[in-house]
Structures are given as structure tokens and as C-alpha cells.
Amino acid sequence: MEKIFLPRVNDLHFHGRSGQVLKDILPFTSEVCSHALFMPNIAGNEIVNARRVEEYRAEILKVCNPLFSSCEPLMTIMITPKTTPPTIEAAYNAGAVAAKIYPRGGTTNSENGIDDWDSHQLMAVLEKMEELGMVLCVHGELVYGAPEKIEVYGQYLGVLNEIEPSKREIRFCPIISKWCQLFPQLRIVFEHITTHAAVSLVFSLPKTVSATITVHHLLVTEVDVMGSHLNPHLFCKPTVKGYADMAALRAAAFSGNPKFFLGTDSAVHTKSRKEECGCAGVFSAPVFVEALIELFTEFGQLDKLPDFISNFGADFYDLPRASQTISYRREPSLVPGRIKESYVPFMAGKTLAWRRDE
Numbered sequence: 323m324e325k326i327f328l329p330r331v332n333d334l335h336f337h338g339r340s341g342q343v344l345k346d347i348l349p350f351t352s353e354v355c356s357h358a359l360f361m362p363n364i365a366g367n368e369i370v371n372a373r374r375v376e377e378y379r380a381e382i383l384k385v386c387n388p389l390f391s392s393c394e395p396l397m398t399i400m401i402t403p404k405t406t407p408p409t410i411e412a413a414y415n416a417g418a419v420a421a422k423i424y425p426r427g428g429t430t431n432s433e434n435g436i437d438d439w440d441s442h443q444l445m446a447v448l449e450k451m452e453e454l455g456m457v458l459c460v461h462g463e464l465v466y467g468a469p470e471k472i473e474v475y476g477q478y479l480g481v482l483n484e485i486e487p488s489k490r491e492i493r494f495c496p497i498i499s500k501w502c503q504l505f506p507q508l509r510i511v512f513e514h515i516t517t518h519a520a521v522s523l524v525f526s527l528p529k530t531v532s533a534t535i536t537v538h539h540l541l542v543t544e545v546d547v548m549g550s551h552l553n554p555h556l557f558c559k560p561t562v563k564g565y566a567d568m569a570a571l572r573a574a575a576f577s578g579n580p581k582f583f584l585g586t587d588s589a590v591h592t593k594s595r596k597e598e599c600g601c602a603g604v605f606s607a608p609v610f611v612e613a614l615i616e617l618f619t620e621f622g623q624l625d626k627l628p629d630f631i632s633n634f635g636a637d638f639y640d641l642p643r644a645s646q647t648i649s650y651r652r653e654p655s656l657v658p659g660r661i662k663e664s665y666v667p668f669m670a671g672k673t674l675a676w677r678r679d680e
């Protein structure tokens with residue numbers, strides 16, 4: 323029987339949610355991870371200050387207590403237009419290792435996100451983070467640009483400022499470059515990159531700038547999401563792109579360059595919310611390691627997998643590298659159509675070539 327051993331994963335972009343959903347889904351992540359970085363966009367109760375960092379960590383620890391689990395939660399705070407340097411410092415002292423910026427209105431629970439990318443207050447917050455040594459996680463999509471007169475083939479379409487979803491990440495790249503220049507010590511993670519442009523940018527910038535890559539962006543293109551019928555379970559932000567962009571992401575993941583590491587962005591929604599409201603988010607936590615083993619094996623890149631899923635992320639975040647390994651064997655396993663009746667996992671109904679040893 324073919325067997326492989328992999329270090330426990332560092333999932334540096336994870337949506338754990340809260341309440342019953344947290345209880346339902348956290349075991350999938352805590353069973354295989356060394357650390358998981360919990361995103362702050364909790365619906366109606368975002369993590370925006372030190373008190374919320376502490377409350378949320380306490381809630382997580384009730385479900386996955388490090389005394390009984392080998393997975394340690396890492397906390398984030400959301401940067402909103404109201405965030406000040408003292409807010410950030412208090413959150414850091416309460417244990418937040420990173421702060422997350424969402425573009426306002428660009429994704430799930432981002433209504434309190436940013437749309438003034440040059441504000442003095444935001445610059446002061448980034449300066450404080452640089453001083454503290456906190457990591458900046460950026461959902462790098464520009465949703466609103468300056469109002470522009472749009473004319474296509476001589477036809478006037480109006481004064482528009484909302485950017486098409488497929489172009490939002492490329493339009494954000496100059497902001498990453500600018501922040502990297504303004505704050506040369508600030509560690510910046512360009513989250514869940516989806517395009518060749520973002521891959522090239524991250525390769526070209528200093529080592530303070532890295533990127534997370536999700537499993538679904540390595541495996542799925544717009545053909546899968548909308549090539550025949552619409553598959554809402556694969557709809558996520560940033561939207562998946564085409565073959566060339568997916569190939570660039572694979573090249574980055576296989577490159578052995580420590581700037582590129584895993585952040586699953588596993589973002590569960592209930593089946594009904596996915597199918598009735600089209601919420602963005604792919605629930606990959608139950609299958610992501612097995613899916614990655616298959617991809618890396620298929621391309622003869624298995625030797626690159628431990629760094630991609632574990633070591634490079636730990637190094638960037640100054641975490642200890644995982645000391646424990648988990649074994650997987652080559653044996654088909656069917657991904658269930660539903661989990662806990664309410665959630666549809668990534669690759670539902672498909673057969674994976676690998677499974678985790680119990």
C-alpha cells in the first residue's frame with residue numbers, strides 16, 4: 323500500500339465562523355492542522371477590537387482546546403474605516419497576529435470594509451502594524467475605482483465606478499506595490515491570489531510580500547463554475563479565472579519559492595444559502611489535503627507539498643514548524659454529498675485517490 327507522511331498543515335486563511343457552525347466544521351481543520359488563522363468577518367459581529375479577539379479565541383478554544391488538540395488557533399482583527407492605531411495595538415496585545423483588510427462590499431460580510439485606500443487613518447494603522455511586527459492580510463480586489471466615463475466601441479455607457487469582478491484583482495496590484503514601498507518592513511500577504519498578474523507581482527516584490535493560494539483556485543476554472551450550468555458551490559471571491567491563470571497559480575505552488583503558501587479560504591455556508599442566495603465561499607476543509615496530494619502527485623511535485631502546506635507559511639508568520647506528521651494512503655474515498663446535513667463540501671460526490679489514516 324502506497325503511503326505518505328505529511329507535516330501538520332498551517333492553514334493561513336480559514337473561516338471558522340461561530341456558534342453551531344464553528345462546532346460543526348472545526349474538527350475538519352483541527353484534525354490536520356498545526357495552526358489555523360481565523361478570519362475576522364463573523365456575520366453581524368466582526369472581530370474589530372481587542373475584546374472581540376479575546377471573546378472569539380475563547381469561543382474557539384471551547385471547541386478545540388490545545389490541551390486535547392494539536393491545532394492552535396491564530397487570531398486576526400478586521401481593519402475597518404474606524405480602526406485606529408491604538409485599536410490595532412490593543413488587538414495585538416490581546417494576541418492578534420494579523421489584521422485583515424476587505425474591500426467594502428467585495429465579498430461575504432465585508433460591509434465594514436475599506437474603500438478609501440489612501441486615507442490618513444489607514445496609513446497610520448499600517449505604520450503601527452509595521453512597528454509592531456503584525457502581518458497584514460489583504461483581500462486584494464479593487465471593487466470601486468474612481469468614476470470614469472466608459473465608452474466602448476464609441477458607445478457611451480455612463481459614468482461608472484464599479485469594477486468587473488474578473489478585473490478586480492489586477493486593479494488592486496498597484497496598491498500592494500505602493501504599500502510595500504511605503505512600509506518596507508511590513509509583512510503583507512496578498513490573500514487567495516487568482517491571476518497570473520498577482521503571481522508575477524509577488525515574485526517581483528521583496529520577501530516581505532507573500533501570497534496565499536487556495537486549493538479550489540488550483541483545481542477549478544470558470545468552466546467548472548459556469549461552463550454548463552451554474553454551480554453555486556464553487557462560487558467564491560475572488561472568482562476563479564481561466565486555464566492560464568490556474569496554470570500560473572500551479573507554477574507558483576510548485577515553484578518551491580517560500581513566498582507562496584497555502585491558505586485554504588475554506589468558507590462554509592449552508593446548502594440553502596449557497597443555492598438560494600449564491601453566497602461566496604467554498605467549503606474545502608474536509609478534503610483539501612487529499613485533493614492537494616492528488617494534484618501534486620499528478621504533476622510529480624509531491625516533494626514540494628510539505629513546504630507549501632506547512633513550512634513556508636510557518637516561516638513567514640514566525641511560527642514553529644510542525645513537528646508532527648499525519649499519514650495518508652493511496653485508496654479511493656468518496657466525498658459525501660453533504661456534511662452534517664447542511665453543508666456541501668468541495669468535490670462533493672467525487673472520488674479522491676488518497677485518504678487519511680485513522
Ligand code: NCD
Binds near residue numbers: 430461557558602603
Ligand atoms: C469568504 C466568506 O464566505 O467569508 N468567502 C469567499 O468567497 N472566499 C470571504 C472571503 O474570504 O472573501
Ligand code: ZN
Binds near residue numbers: 335337361587589
Ligand atoms: Zn477568506
